Amino acid sequence: MKVQASVKKRCPHCYIVIRTKKGSQKGRKKKARKRVVYVYCKANPRHKQKQG
Numbered sequence: 001m002k003v004q005a006s007v008k009k010r011c012p013h014c015y016i017v018i019r020t021k022k023g024s025q026k027g028r029k030k031k032a033r034k035r036v037v038y039v040y041c042k043a044n045p046r047h048k049q050k051q052g
Contacts, residue, residue, distance in 0.1 A: 001048040001049065001050055002048070002049045002050070003049075003050050003051070004049055004050070004051060005051065006051065007037055007038075007039045007049040007050070007051045008039070008049075009039060010039075010041070010044075010047045011041060011043060011044065011047060013041050013042050013043035013044070014039055014040070014041040014047050015039070015040055015041075015042075016037065016038070016039055017037075017038045017039075017040060018035065018036070018037050018038075019035075019036050019038065020033045020034065020035050020036075021033060021034045021036070034052065035052055036050065036051070036052040037050070037051040037052055038050050038051075
Protein backbone atom coordinates (compact mmCIF):
# COMPACT_ATOMS: atom_id res chain seq x y z
CA MET A 1 0.00 0.00 0.00
CA LYS A 2 1.29 3.43 -0.93
CA VAL A 3 0.82 6.37 1.45
CA GLN A 4 0.49 9.58 -0.54
CA ALA A 5 -0.49 13.21 -0.18
CA SER A 6 -3.14 12.88 -2.90
CA VAL A 7 -4.80 9.67 -4.05
CA LYS A 8 -6.39 9.00 -7.44
CA LYS A 9 -8.09 6.16 -9.22
CA ARG A 10 -5.55 4.49 -11.50
CA CYS A 11 -7.94 2.29 -13.51
CA PRO A 12 -11.72 1.81 -13.97
CA HIS A 13 -11.73 -0.99 -11.36
CA CYS A 14 -10.43 1.24 -8.56
CA TYR A 15 -12.85 2.56 -5.94
CA ILE A 16 -12.53 5.07 -3.11
CA VAL A 17 -13.41 4.42 0.54
CA ILE A 18 -13.51 7.26 3.08
CA ARG A 19 -13.38 6.34 6.77
CA THR A 20 -13.56 8.71 9.72
CA LYS A 21 -12.35 8.15 13.27
CA LYS A 22 -13.40 10.16 16.28
CA GLY A 23 -10.70 12.13 18.07
CA SER A 24 -10.12 11.52 21.74
CA GLN A 25 -12.44 13.55 23.97
CA LYS A 26 -10.58 13.28 27.29
CA GLY A 27 -9.89 17.01 27.55
CA ARG A 28 -12.31 19.88 27.31
CA LYS A 29 -11.50 20.66 23.70
CA LYS A 30 -13.05 18.41 21.09
CA LYS A 31 -10.71 17.21 18.39
CA ALA A 32 -11.79 17.05 14.78
CA ARG A 33 -12.51 13.66 13.29
CA LYS A 34 -9.61 12.12 11.46
CA ARG A 35 -10.47 11.38 7.84
CA VAL A 36 -8.61 8.63 6.01
CA VAL A 37 -9.07 8.09 2.28
CA TYR A 38 -8.30 4.68 0.81
CA VAL A 39 -8.22 3.54 -2.82
CA TYR A 40 -8.74 -0.17 -3.44
CA CYS A 41 -8.68 -2.08 -6.71
CA LYS A 42 -10.27 -5.45 -7.41
CA ALA A 43 -8.31 -6.03 -10.63
CA ASN A 44 -4.81 -4.98 -9.54
CA PRO A 45 -3.89 -4.99 -5.80
CA ARG A 46 -0.85 -2.81 -6.52
CA HIS A 47 -3.19 0.16 -6.94
CA LYS A 48 -3.94 0.26 -3.18
CA GLN A 49 -3.34 3.75 -1.75
CA LYS A 50 -3.93 5.57 1.53
CA GLN A 51 -4.18 9.26 2.39
CA GLY A 52 -4.20 10.51 5.98
